[in-house]
Amino acid sequence: MTAQPTERITDHVAAEDITLQGVLEALTDPVRRGIVRQLADSERDMACGTFDFTVSRSTSTHHFKVLRRAGIIRQHYEGTVKLNSLRRADLDRAFPGLLDAIIEAARREVNR
Amino acid sequence: MTAQPTERITDHVAAEDITLQGVLEALTDPVRRGIVRQLADSERDMACGTFDFTVSRSTSTHHFKVLRRAGIIRQHYEGTVKLNSLRRADLDRAFPGLLDAIIEAARREVNR
């Protein structure tokens, strides 16, 4: 009935409102760092359910929310599936080199 | 009486034991980030008492300890004064680009 599709995600933060504190808080959690790393190593957007982690569904929802509200990922629905992507450009502009350094370190972390 | 001076600080972590988790945990706290930024902007080692922060003495001791045990700073006594320096080389080797990115972001954080 609606001409425009319902937007079910409403709390993406504006690029200029991304804070260092928020980004560091988000990436200090190992589960969230794992999400970001997997996203960085993927060629396409990933559904929430396709990530590899060790926590319950409800906990993973929480982590995605923290990442989204920190401005690290963008999310949108495609049917019942929620797709995630990294906000690389926004993060690089806000904090040059930070995301790459953490992702690279996280990659090594996983192969140690 | 002792030929070698007493070493009063014993828990510096080895360079190869610096972890991403520890570094991020340490630098997520704004007070600790302030310490690191001031240290990065100083030309010489700084005594604990010469930093600019808003917490009590005992709390600051706690923060220096966290930074030291994360491998981010090195400390040594000179008389009654405890001097701090950044472990830049060790950190750069462990996590290239990370420290610089955070310091640079922290500098902007302070002038906003």
Place this chain on the structure above:
DNA sequence: ATCAACCTTTGATGGCTGTCGTACGATGAA
């Protein structure tokens, strides 16, 4: 209409940590 898949919300819980005051220890100077 029903159902399955996907994700969210809520409430509870346990653990961690930043904070402080107070008391203490070590060093060097008077």
Place this chain on the structure above:
DNA sequence: TTCATCGTACGACAGCCATCAAAGGTTGAT
């Protein structure tokens, strides 16, 4: 030896946060 300076250790406390289970909501397919 006395004293001031500098930093530490301890105990307490409050708040935050990662976690889970259970129940719920939305969407698309049957």
